[in-house]
Amino acid sequence: MDSTDGVADLHMHTVASDGTCSVAERSQQARERGLDAIAITDHDSVSTEIEDRRTVDNGLERIAGVEVRADVQDTKVELLGYFVAPDDERLADVLEEVREYRRGRNRKIIERLHETTSLDRSYEVVRGEADGILGRPHIANVLIEEGIVDSIGAAFDEHLANDGTAFVPMERVPAADVIDAIQGAGGVVSLAHPGRIRAENIDGIVDELVEAGLDAIEVQYPYDAAPTTGYADVSVEDAAALAEEHGLIQTGGSDCHGPDSGKFRIGEVRVSDAQLDELREHADRRRSL
Ligand code: AMP
Numbered sequence: 001m002d003s004t005d006g007v008a009d010l011h012m013h014t015v016a017s018d019g020t021c022s023v024a025e026r027s028q029q030a031r032e033r034g035l036d037a038i039a040i041t042d043h044d045s046v047s048t049e050i051e052d053r054r055t056v057d058n059g060l061e062r063i064a065g066v067e068v069r070a071d072v073q074d075t076k077v078e079l080l081g082y083f084v085a086p087d088d089e090r091l092a093d094v095l096e097e098v099r100e101y102r103r104g105r106n107r108k109i110i111e112r113l114h115e116t117t118s119l120d121r122s123y124e125v126v127r128g129e130a131d132g133i134l135g136r137p138h139i140a141n142v143l144i145e146e147g148i149v150d151s152i153g154a155a156f157d158e159h160l161a162n163d164g165t166a167f168v169p170m171e172r173v174p175a176a177d178v179i180d181a182i183q184g185a186g187g188v189v190s191l192a193h194p195g196r197i198r199a200e201n202i203d204g205i206v207d208e209l210v211e212a213g214l215d216a217i218e219v220q221y222p223y224d225a226a227p228t229t230g231y232a233d234v235s236v237e238d239a240a241a242l243a244e245e246h247g248l249i250q251t252g253g254s255d256c257h258g259p260d261s262g263k264f265r266i267g268e269v270r271v272s273d274a275q276l277d278e279l280r281e282h283a284d285r286r287r288s289l
Pocket residue numbers: 018043134135136137152153156157161257
């Protein structure tokens with residue numbers, strides 16, 4: 001599909017996590033780029049700017065989403081939830097559990113950076129300066145501000161990526177629990193960017209997730225925008241084949257993080273009207289059960 005075909009971008013971040021702009025700014029950008037619908041998928045949190053599972057704002061459909069880190073077969077995966085009820089208590093509890101793991105990990109990353117670089121800002125200060133869920137991109141910006149590195153890419157390459165000096169793995173909630181919580185909140189669950197998973201056995205991972213109730217898989221994704229070392233070799237076509245094989249709905253999106261993030265690409269990856277309809281209908285069916 002050409003990047004200007006399609007009507008909806010179903011993967012993006014805001015200041016609720018490691019994106020650089022608000023939901024309102026996202027809506028404006030979406031309109032400028034001619035989109036009919038967007039999903040807001042912040043890490044481990046549903047933005048407090050979102051009031052309902054689906055809102056229509058001046059003709060633009062806004063889907064309440066989330067991107068949650070989870071574990072399957074000792075591997076980190078991310079699960080996207082769509083059309084979730086933002087006030088669902090069980091989902092809120094699971095997200096809080098994931099964020100607790102995140103806080104522990106961030107504190108350790110900062111401690112390691114104190115040992116391996118000239119950084120002297122405390123975890124509390126770094127935490128206090130960030131708007132949303134603290135992630136490695138925020139820490140990368142701190143390293144730039146301190147003159148320790150000169151770009152986000154260098155911050156990851158030298159310190160924050162899996163083989164960086166300050167990398168700390170994050171504990172993870174079992175994927176089955178995340179799937180249950182998203183579905184309990186009326187949401188549809190999609191496996192995010194299968195070509196960004198560090199595992200050999202993607203088929204086995206997808207099998208287990210399908211067994212746990214996975215509804216969809218992210219097929220359209222900008223894999224070309226960043227290097228792919230260490231990741232499973234899953235292309236857009238391979239992901240479409242996995243969808244076909246397992247009867248999964250196909251989702252897709254740009255994973256835009258906003259202006260000045262190095263990933264300002266809202267609308268550059270889109271899904272069709274038919275894909276959006278299928279997702280919406282699946283969510284409606286789940287709610288009517
Ligand atoms: P975290 O949630 O703290 O583990 O950070 C994950 C986020 O870091 C991802 O969503 C990406 O936006 C970003 N990220 C991961 N690896 C890199 C990299 N090599 N270069 C730039 N950004 C990255």
